[in-house]
Amino acid sequence: MITRRKALKTAALAAGAFTLAPSLLKAQAVSPAAGGTYPFKLPELPYGYDALEPYIDTLTMHLHHDKHHAAYVENLNKALAEAGDPFQKMTVEELLLHLNEVPEKVRTAVRNNGGGHYNHSLFWQMLKKNEGGQPTGELASAMTQTFGSYPEFQQKFSSAAATVFGSGWAWLGVDDKNLKISTTPNQDNPISKPGEKAIPLLGLDVWEHSYYLKYQNRRPEYIKAFWNVVNWDYVGQRYRNAMTA
Numbered sequence: 001m002i003t004r005r006k007a008l009k010t011a012a013l014a015a016g017a018f019t020l021a022p023s024l025l026k027a028q029a030v031s032p033a034a035g036g037t038y039p040f041k042l043p044e045l046p047y048g049y050d051a052l053e054p055y056i057d058t059l060t061m062h063l064h065h066d067k068h069h070a071a072y073v074e075n076l077n078k079a080l081a082e083a084g085d086p087f088q089k090m091t092v093e094e095l096l097l098h099l100n101e102v103p104e105k106v107r108t109a110v111r112n113n114g115g116g117h118y119n120h121s122l123f124w125q126m127l128k129k130n131e132g133g134q135p136t137g138e139l140a141s142a143m144t145q146t147f148g149s150y151p152e153f154q155q156k157f158s159s160a161a162a163t164v165f166g167s168g169w170a171w172l173g174v175d176d177k178n179l180k181i182s183t184t185p186n187q188d189n190p191i192s193k194p195g196e197k198a199i200p201l202l203g204l205d206v207w208e209h210s211y212y213l214k215y216q217n218r219r220p221e222y223i224k225a226f227w228n229v230v231n232w233d234y235v236g237q238r239y240r241n242a243m244t245a
């Protein structure tokens, strides 16, 4: 039995009454994380599988992208096949921002697999061998202002990533124009956290599948290696988008 309240809510959604924070919309319009709507497709890596060697190995990239990310996409599509309209017309960002309106029977599946698709689509773009490169321009200034220096930021972010219990992510984001380090469990993203609407700039996947083949249980070594493959141009662009939104 569908309640009147639910029916009204569904009608409102169908009419496009769901709204996104304008800042989030603008930031994502310039740097879309995961394009399109249902049925979602696995995006190609923006570089070769071996491009991040020796910091992230080729086999890990194959499994991580071709198997893990592909499974999130497949399972998100299965959940949305059941969810129907208007959810099939939403981008992955919209789904994550409106999780509470997703039908209960598939809400957890959309949260985990939509989050998995979104997080990994972002993650691939955030990586690039940087030859010791560091953030520049406005992002570098903001980092110094917020954390003291780039090394202090690295230390705080690394410590957050190292202490995620079990599977999850560490994030640098912009929350109300301020830089902020946070962590999420599982495949949650800062945009899907109740009460928090930080725009993610940089994320680090600390699920064991992202490092176990090369680093085994030595997560801190993986985190240290990560600093060699941060795409600071992309992160800096996301920062500018977030601040001018």
Ligand code: MN3
Pocket: 064, 068, 120, 205, 207, 209, 210
């Ligand atoms: Mn992963």
